[in-house]
Amino acid sequence: MNDTALAAPAALDLARPWRHRFADLGPAFFTEVQPTPLPDPHPIGLNAPLAAALGLDPQRLRQADAVRALAGSLPVEGTRPLATVYSGHQFGVWAGQLGDGRAILLGELDTPQGPMEVQLKGAGLTRYSRMGDGRAVLRSSIREYLCSEAMHGLGIPTTRALSLTGSPQPVVRETVETAAVVARVAPSFIRFGHFEHFSANGHTAELRRLADFVIDSWYPECRDGHGNAYARLLQAVSARTAELMAQWQAVGFCHGVMNTDNMSILGLTIDYGPFQFMDAFNPAHICNHSDHGGRYAYHRQPNVAYWNLFCLGQALLPLMDEQQQALDALEPYKALFPAALTRRMGAKLGLADTRDGDAELVESLMQLMAKDAVDFTILFRRLGDAAEGRLDPVRDLFLQREAFDAWAARWQARLRAQPGFDGAATAAAMHRVNPRIVLRNHLAQTAIERAQQGDFSEVDRLLKALAAPFDERTGEDDLAAFPPDWAQHIEISCSS
Incomplete structure (x- = not known):
């Protein structure tokens, strides 16, 4: 056997054509960069259902050369790796130029789900890494891999995770950890910050080119009818964002870092860092240990989203005829968000329609939950059983039993008033x-600690369970149980 036969492949060939529409916008939007290879990459997780939905062969992606490619250690045939530039407001302060500091876009695949970009997060230094090392650690990568799929299982718009690959390469954060790469996919990773970047620098031609690309690709209806197309884009993005915020609030989800550079122009949940699904309900809960001022507390998320949309509106002003067009485009958010939240919370209470008094019924329950620090997820799950009359398991969650009884009587009367009510x-x-x-x-955290010891079985188990979060299935009772006491001491920060 000759040396040529023994040589490793020069690139992974997925036998799929790649497109590069973002790169076609021009060099002002990105810097080409090759991923930095990781030593000894090993597979941790492969999202086989997603791979199949994208038209990729899961078995092919499990082969050694594919594992290397998904870690950034082997080129992928037909790709054009690049890091995009953007700017943004971080914790309410203008941060100037930012960009993909550790995420590298490979390109875009045509899939049965439509065009999808594929990006490697943690794949090495880029021009925009600033003081960072371009890497992601195993700990945060597991959290993103699992949570993006958890959100998808809940029906909440999100980027998705195709694979998780690890390496023994050390990465220094608060301690020395090991590196990992998440291959994530989305129709687009364009953020509010991309628009802010070109607007702040007076690059109106590039701003218009980006806005036209977004409209033509995802918001073609903005060119229909009368009015400024860019104001209509702002209004459409505001509507998607309002719905997203309602979905977050309705499941007790805290993002943790709602900077403008972490806001998707498509209304997706993006950039999973110090997120948390609340255990004990607290409207002022802060999931990010780095958020000392509580800017991104749970109850502030809807208003922060509006603030971020206002920043997007400012960025789009050079494309509008007057400032009032932007203000008018943002105004509907103030009605859309509460209406969407009332609708979703009503569904959680079994209300088939929306009536006067429903918002107050929801609010009074949330106040009771906050006073007694009731577990958010378990409370609403048990309420489903209570619709058939089994109130005791819900009542047991409260210290203020009489107050809950009074609320429950109102709720049950509201249910019975529905035409054809059936418990x-x-x-x-x-x-x-x-x-x-x-x-x-x-x-x-349990999955992370086992993975750090080389046991990835809990990552796979959680991925499967989170794909069907509403189902009653055997062998998963521990995943639906109350959190242990030590859970309240877990601290999650921006470090990843």
Whole structure:
């Protein structure tokens, strides 16, 4: 056998054509960069259902050369790796130029789900890494891999995770950890910050080119009818963002770092860092240990989203005829968000329609939950059973039993007032919107600690469970249980 036959492949060939529409915008939008190879990459997780949905062969992606490619250690035939430039406001302060400091875009695949970009997060230094090392650690990569799929399972718009690959390469954070790469996919990774970057630098031609690309690709309806197309884009993005915020709030999800550079122009949940699904309900809960001022506390997320949309509106002003167009485009958010939240919370309570008094019914329950620090997910899941009359398991969650009894009487009267009310059907409908399982911090932490010892089975188990969070399945009771006492001491920061 000759040396040529023994040589490793020069690139991974997925036998799929790649497109590079973002690169076609021009060199002002990115810097070409090759991923920095990781030593001894090993597979940790492969999202086989997603791979199949994208038209990729899961078995092919498990082969050694594919594992290397998904770690950034082997080129992928037909790709054009690049890092995009953007700017943004971080914790309410203008941060100037930012960009993909550790994420490298390979390109875009045509899939049965539509065009999808593929990006490697943690693949090495780029021009925009600033003081960073371009790497991601195993700990945070497991959290992103699992949570993006947890959000998808809940029906919440999100980027998705195709694979998780590890390496023994040391990475220094608060301690020395090991490196990992998440291959993630989305229709686009364009953020509010991309628009802010070109607007702040007076690059109106590039700003217009980017806005036209987004409109033509995802918001073609913005060119229909009368009015400024860019103002209509702002309004459409605001509507998607309002719905996303309602979805977050309705499952007790805290993002943790809602900077403008972490806001998707498509209304996706993006950039999973110090996120958390709340355990004990606290409207002022802060999931990010680095957020000392509580800017991104749970109850502030909807207003922060509006603030970020206002920043996007400012960035788009050079493309509008007057400032009022931007203000008018943002105004509907103020009605869309509360309406969407009332609708979703009503569904969680089994309300088939929206009536006067529903918002107050929801709010009074949330106040009771906050006073007694009731577990968010378990409370709503048990309420589904209570729709058939089994109130005791819900009542047991409260210290203020009489106050809960008074609320429950109002709720049950509201249910019975619905035409053709059927307790079993209502319970089934509530169980379809109130998850049994969410990615609690302690579940992720357990998977992380086992993975750090070389056992990746819990990562795979959680991925499967989170794909069907509303189902009652055997062998998963521990995933739906109350968090252990030590969970309240887990601290999650921006370090990753």
